[in-house]
Amino acid sequence: MNSLRFHLKLTARRWQYCRKTNLLILLMIAIGLAFPLYALLQISFCAQQAGYYTVKVPDIQDVKYEGGSTILQDQDLSLQPETTRVGSGSMYVQVNGEDLFFPVVGMDGQYEDFFYLSVSAGTKELQPGQCLVPHTFAWEKGLALGDSILIGQQPMEIAGFVDHTFHADQLMIRLEDMARLKGAQSSTLETLVKEKAAVPRMTMLQRQIQSMQNTNRLQMLIFAALGGAGLLIFAANYLLFVYSHGKRLLKVMSIQQAVGARRRGLALSFFAEQAFNGLAVCAVLAAGCAVWSAACFRLPAAAAPVGFLLAVVWLYAALATALVRGALLSKRTPLAQRVKTDG
Amino acid sequence: MIELIHVSRSFPITGTVLKDVNLTVNDGEFLSLWGPSGSGKSSLLSIIGLLDGGFTGEYRLDGQKVNPKDENKLADLRLRSLGFVFQTFNLVPYSDLLDNVALPLGYLGVSAARRRARAAELLAAVGITEGHRRLPGVLSGGEQQRVAIARALAADPQVILADEPTGNLDAANGQKIMEILSALNARGKTVILVTHDPTVRGYARRVIRIGDGTLSE
Structure with missing residues (x-):
C-alpha cells in the first residue's frame, strides 16, 4: 500500500503538468553539461596536440647554410603552422x-x-x-x-x-x-x-589549460556569461519554486494525504522532486564555476571541485530548507485546515 | 458506526470549539450538521473524517477505538472507511479526471488498468460519461464536485463526509449533488454533511445543530 512507485508516478505527472518549469530545468541541465563537455574536448584536443603531433609542412624553404654539411630534412620535420619556414x-x-x-x-x-x-x-x-x-x-x-x-x-x-x-x-x-x-x-x-x-x-595540464585560455578566450567568456545568466535564472527559479510554489505543492500533498496517502510516501516523493531540481542546480553551479574561473580567473584546476562542493552545499541547504519549511507548516497547520486553504 | 465520546477540541487562537461532545452515527444514516459560522461544525466533521487528530476524548469506528496519534492508521482509515467531499472540490490540478478519481485506489495498490476501469465506472455513475482525460480546471464547479464525489467513492467507503458540498455551486448544480448524495444514502452509505443551507439540510433524515461547542438535535 502507498507504494513509492505510485508516489513517484504522481510526482512525474506534476512535472509534466509544469511544462515551462520543466523545460527551463532541462535547458539548465543541458547548459550545465555542455560546459564541462566543452572543456573536456578542449583539453583532450590539446593533449592530442601535445602527444601525437605529426602534421606535414608543405612549404619548407631551404635557408642555405654555407659551411659544414647542409642537411635538409624536408619530409621528417613536422611543423605548425603551415607558414613556418x-x-x-x-x-x-x-x-x-x-x-x-x-x-x-x-x-x-x-x-x-x-x-x-x-x-x-x-x-x-x-x-x-x-x-x-x-x-x-x-x-x-x-x-x-x-x-x-x-x-x-x-x-x-x-x-x-x-x-x-x-x-x-x-x-x-x-x-x-x-x-x-x-x-x-x-x-x-x-x-x-x-x-x-x-x-x-x-605541468602538462597547466600548459593545456593555458593554451585553451589563449586560443578560445572569447568563446569561453561568452560561455561564462551564458552560464552566469543561466545560473542566476535557475537559482531564482529554484528559490521561487521552493518558497512560493511550495505552498501549492503542500496543498496538493495535503489533498493526497486526506484521501489516504501516508506522510512518509509523500515526503519521499517530495524529496525525489527536490533532488531532481538539485541535480540541475549542481550541474549549473559546478560548470559555471569551472568555466568562469577558467575564462576569467585562471583557476581551472581548483574551481571545478570547489564549484561542485558549492553546488552540493547549495542543494542540501535548499533541500533542508524546503523540508524544514514543509515540516513546520504541516506541524503547525492541521491537515483539516491545510486542505481548506488556497494553494 | 461512528461514536464520539466526550470529545473536545481547542485551538490556540479561537479557544474551545467543541465541548464534551457525544455523538453516535449509525450505518446508513443521512446526518446534517448545521449552525452559525464559527460554531465548530467543520471542526466536528474534520474529527469525524480523521483529518484532525488533535482532539481529546474517544473516537470509535465500527466499535474499534481510534488512536488519533497514529498517523499511519488514520491514513488507512481515511483511505478505506471514509470518503471526503470538500467545499472547494480539492481535485489534483495536474491529474485528469480518471486519475483524480483513481487516486485512493493507487494508494490501495490496485493495478492501473483496474483503477481506470473503476474510475470510469464511478464517473459515469455521477453523470460524467465522456471527456475523462480532461484536467479538472476545464470543468464547471458542479462537474468538479461530482468528480470529487466519485473520488470519495473510489475505495467504496461506508461513510461519505461532505463539508458544504454545495457551497460553491449554483442552485441547479447544488440540487444535482444532493440528489447524488441521497442516492448513495439510499444504497446504504452513511452520509454526514455540514451545511448552513436549509434546502440542503432538508435532504437529511437527521439534523443536529451545533452552537457554543455543543450539539442539539
Whole structure:
C-alpha cells in the first residue's frame, strides 16, 4: 500500500503538468553539461596536440647554410603552422669546453609544437638567442634550463628540451639566428656558462589549460556569461519554486494525504522532486564555476571541485530548507485546515 | 458506526470549539450538521473524517477505538472507511479526471488498468460519461464536485463526509449533488454533511445543530 512507485508516478505527472518549469530545468541541465563537455574536448584536443603531433609542412624553404654539411630534412620535420619556414645545417657547438659538430634546425613562426614536446618550457614563442636542445643530449652533458652554449660564436640560452623522436638529435634555434650564424663556425670557441635562470615549470595540464585560455578566450567568456545568466535564472527559479510554489505543492500533498496517502510516501516523493531540481542546480553551479574561473580567473584546476562542493552545499541547504519549511507548516497547520486553504 | 465520546477540541487562537461532545452515527444514516459560522461544525466533521487528530476524548469506528496519534492508521482509515467531499472540490490540478478519481485506489495498490476501469465506472455513475482525460480546471464547479464525489467513492467507503458540498455551486448544480448524495444514502452509505443551507439540510433524515461547542438535535 502507498507504494513509492505510485508516489513517484504522481510526482512525474506534476512535472509534466509544469511544462515551462520543466523545460527551463532541462535547458539548465543541458547548459550545465555542455560546459564541462566543452572543456573536456578542449583539453583532450590539446593533449592530442601535445602527444601525437605529426602534421606535414608543405612549404619548407631551404635557408642555405654555407659551411659544414647542409642537411635538409624536408619530409621528417613536422611543423605548425603551415607558414613556418625552416632551414637546417650543422655547426660547431661548444658545450663545457667540448667542441661538437651538431645538426641545427632554424625555424620561425610559432613553436608551440616543440614547446608542447619540451619538458620544461611554456607555450611562449622561442626568442632570439634561445635554443632547444635534445633532452638526452642535455642529460648527457649536464645541461639545465638557463644554461648557455655556444653555437658558432653566438651564446644561446637553453629555453627548453626537445624529446620528440624526429628531432631528438638536433638543436633548434630561430631562423634569424641561423642566418646570423651563417659561416660563423669559428676556431675561437670558449666556454660560457651562465648562471642557471629560474624557469617556472608547468605541468602538462597547466600548459593545456593555458593554451585553451589563449586560443578560445572569447568563446569561453561568452560561455561564462551564458552560464552566469543561466545560473542566476535557475537559482531564482529554484528559490521561487521552493518558497512560493511550495505552498501549492503542500496543498496538493495535503489533498493526497486526506484521501489516504501516508506522510512518509509523500515526503519521499517530495524529496525525489527536490533532488531532481538539485541535480540541475549542481550541474549549473559546478560548470559555471569551472568555466568562469577558467575564462576569467585562471583557476581551472581548483574551481571545478570547489564549484561542485558549492553546488552540493547549495542543494542540501535548499533541500533542508524546503523540508524544514514543509515540516513546520504541516506541524503547525492541521491537515483539516491545510486542505481548506488556497494553494 | 461512528461514536464520539466526550470529545473536545481547542485551538490556540479561537479557544474551545467543541465541548464534551457525544455523538453516535449509525450505518446508513443521512446526518446534517448545521449552525452559525464559527460554531465548530467543520471542526466536528474534520474529527469525524480523521483529518484532525488533535482532539481529546474517544473516537470509535465500527466499535474499534481510534488512536488519533497514529498517523499511519488514520491514513488507512481515511483511505478505506471514509470518503471526503470538500467545499472547494480539492481535485489534483495536474491529474485528469480518471486519475483524480483513481487516486485512493493507487494508494490501495490496485493495478492501473483496474483503477481506470473503476474510475470510469464511478464517473459515469455521477453523470460524467465522456471527456475523462480532461484536467479538472476545464470543468464547471458542479462537474468538479461530482468528480470529487466519485473520488470519495473510489475505495467504496461506508461513510461519505461532505463539508458544504454545495457551497460553491449554483442552485441547479447544488440540487444535482444532493440528489447524488441521497442516492448513495439510499444504497446504504452513511452520509454526514455540514451545511448552513436549509434546502440542503432538508435532504437529511437527521439534523443536529451545533452552537457554543455543543450539539442539539
